[in-house]
Amino acid sequence: MPEQITGPRPTLEAVAARAGVSRATASRVVNGGAGVRAPLVDKVRRAVEELGYVPNHAARSLVTRRNGAVAVIIAEPEFRVFSDPFFEQQVRGISRELTAHDAQLVLLWVEGPGDHDRIARYLGGGHVDGALAFSLHDDDRLPALIGRTRVPAVFGGRPAAGSGQGVPFVDADNRGGAREAVRHLVSLGCGTIAHIAGPRDQTSALDRLHGYRDVLAGADPALLCQGDFTEESGARAMAELLERRPDVDGVFVANDVMASGALRTLRERGVAVPGDVAVVGFDDMASVAPRTDPALTTVRQDIEGMGRLMVRLLMRLLDGTGGEPPASVVTPVTLVRRASA
Amino acid sequence: MPEQITGPRPTLEAVAARAGVSRATASRVVNGGAGVRAPLVDKVRRAVEELGYVPNHAARSLVTRRNGAVAVIIAEPEFRVFSDPFFEQQVRGISRELTAHDAQLVLLWVEGPGDHDRIARYLGGGHVDGALAFSLHDDDRLPALIGRTRVPAVFGGRPAAGSGQGVPFVDADNRGGAREAVRHLVSLGCGTIAHIAGPRDQTSALDRLHGYRDVLAGADPALLCQGDFTEESGARAMAELLERRPDVDGVFVANDVMASGALRTLRERGVAVPGDVAVVGFDDMASVAPRTDPALTTVRQDIEGMGRLMVRLLMRLLDGTGGEPPASVVTPVTLVRRASA
DNA sequence: ACCCCGGGTGGGAGCGCTCTCAGGCAGCTG
């Protein structure tokens, strides 16, 4: 029980006095107690307890030049980003890992391109030890901006070629997952496999398309349909596909939400899934994939794990004595078999 | 253009030297320049510009005992809280207002009750000037916890009676909105108005129930049905209601999501809305209310505005010379008329 | 002409901490 609830907060000086040691020794104990003899450690610990001592963060970071805080930069180019369950999971992973590293999460919400200056100033001001950002679109100037500030940073998602040089990223193995999905359709006996692709300006969507092509190099271009990751676009694309190639018997859809739309179209037209057409999605979004009719076979990525990994990479960057160059990480994905394929 | 990109960051001392003034004067200019003659102000400003000087936050807050950061505490008792669009909007409002006040947002994600200690320690550690928290459930121990830390705080949503004493809150006028909704149904000629209520342990749900009762004091208890804010529960409650009182001609539902479920039940049974039964929801959730069939008449609350208001209240608390006691704010709501009532 | 007043400026202390460095006290070797 802390003794004094009110009054000025006790300083290290006070702790030292109470424990009968010097400020230096008290400091050593507070910071782990390495190289201090046990009886003294005990005395200091007790004094800390009794006084309810909490280190003054400002004083500490003034001298250590570290402030134990990491910025999480969230750009909001679209209508809703934050309420995306994907983000929720990633931010949760980040938060948990940050807590494990005793670091704080400072949320930087970018309000459009005009706000970039503010972000740059903040990062440049050294208020945080590092930054975590999400790379969403090709035209996103955030990666470049962060690269320029020279603040240690890690991206979530692979930035478009050339925009985030030197900044490591954590990305799911979109291409490999896509290959696995398509191979699964092949193994099921599908001979005419289509792909409903995501937006051209997102590396994840592009990678999934590339994975499809890796397996089905010579596929008819008519089997490729463009979507924009919305349910509606998935439904439309499926309809178009059915028209162009009525013989289609397998579809790899670039995300679960579009797959849900495609499934709807299929259902409406009385096409049996997976009997007539097998469908595989991507993301294994908890609110979608297990609930579609039939339940969606899809590719799962460990989103929270990716968030945690981002933090671990950043911490390595920060601790790094400058030796090793920080390597980006591509996390494995797994095919989750349900009913649709 | 900052002159030196690399090397140690310039200090105020360097700025002062370059401008040919004392550190004190340089400090005054950096902090607004009050009481410094124009030519000197200019000189210092130029030096700041040329050196790319950015104040050291740690040093500043060491002496001012302010750190320009506010904690936003998010408890997660349920499955998903963060991805709730309600939260998104509120946090966005908070973020914007905080930015306007030049303060940072430190996100504290509470991982269950066991995590309370950590939060308390953090808040008690004086790392932030104040805290913003959301009061969700009656049994939430967060309000009490925050009250004990003595950190200036503001709640979003009214805490349960007795749990967050002395801590001001910002809440929507749930009761008044409910009254308005019910009165609207009355004005439409509805004579048998039911209520589908939200969870008993949330003040917002309770207040809406009270609003209903304010207008319909002697209503048949059979007209009251319990839901839990999910779509499914709304659908079920509506079915029950239809069974208990087939003559029901108006329903006030405690939130839009449940109203959407109720609408579904009504549609499935061929009950005309608003012809046979008029329906009013609550929240005016953008992703729900305008998209239901028929579009939902509901009560709108300015969620982002509430977030901003929370920050403004907190800032007043912080600036407060201790004079006025901080008053909670109940923000007005408006009835949005669409097709369902 | 002298003094006083007040706005502007600079000197310097000190916020609470970490970290280097010198000193002290064992314990061990020669």
Place this chain on the structure above:
DNA sequence: CAGCTGCCTGAGAGCGCTCCCACCCGGGGT
């Protein structure tokens, strides 16, 4: 038993800033 090594401990500087206070200087009153 002297000398040396090595481990602990304490003294003190200093991180970059704000703010108090003393000082300076010009203008107005006596």
